[in-house]
Structure formats: structure tokens, C-alpha cells
Amino acid sequence: MKEILLSALACPKCHGQLQYDANNQQLICPADNLVYAIKDNIPVLLESEAKPLNQSQPVQE
Numbered sequence: 001m002k003e004i005l006l007s008a009l010a011c012p013k014c015h016g017q018l019q020y021d022a023n024n025q026q027l028i029c030p031a032d033n034l035v036y037a038i039k040d041n042i043p044v045l046l047e048s049e050a051k052p053l054n055q056s057q058p059v060q061e
């Protein structure tokens with residue numbers, strides 16, 4: 001995949017630095033506990049599209 005300029009990526013909600021999760025191809029905002037997906041090498045930096053970070057922890061039934 002193309003290299004993403006992480007330094008240019010900021011959370012649309014709090015404008016903080018996002019962390020790149022290479023394993024899951026997503027961006028994480030630790031301040032908001034939100035996860036932003038990366039689709040076709042393009043980060044989807046929309047607050048409405050963000051998912052709660054705690055979804056990454058599997059829930060065992």
C-alpha cells in the first residue's frame with residue numbers, strides 16, 4: 001500500500017494525533033477512543049464513521 005503521511009492525519013473530533021494500526025489497517029484516536037477505518041488506502045476521517053475503540057477487544061459469549 002502507499003505510504004500514508006501520518007503526521008498530516010489528525011482526528012476530526014479533537015484534532016489530536018492519530019495512531020496507525022498496521023495490523024488492522026485503521027487509525028486510532030487514543031484521546032477519544034475512536035477507530036477510523038482505512039478504505040482503499042484512504043483514511044476515513046469522519047466522526048460519523050468512527051467506531052468505538054473497545055470494539056477491537058473480542059467479546060466472548
Ligand SMILES: [Zn+2]
Binds near residue numbers: 012013014029032
Ligand atoms: Zn480524537
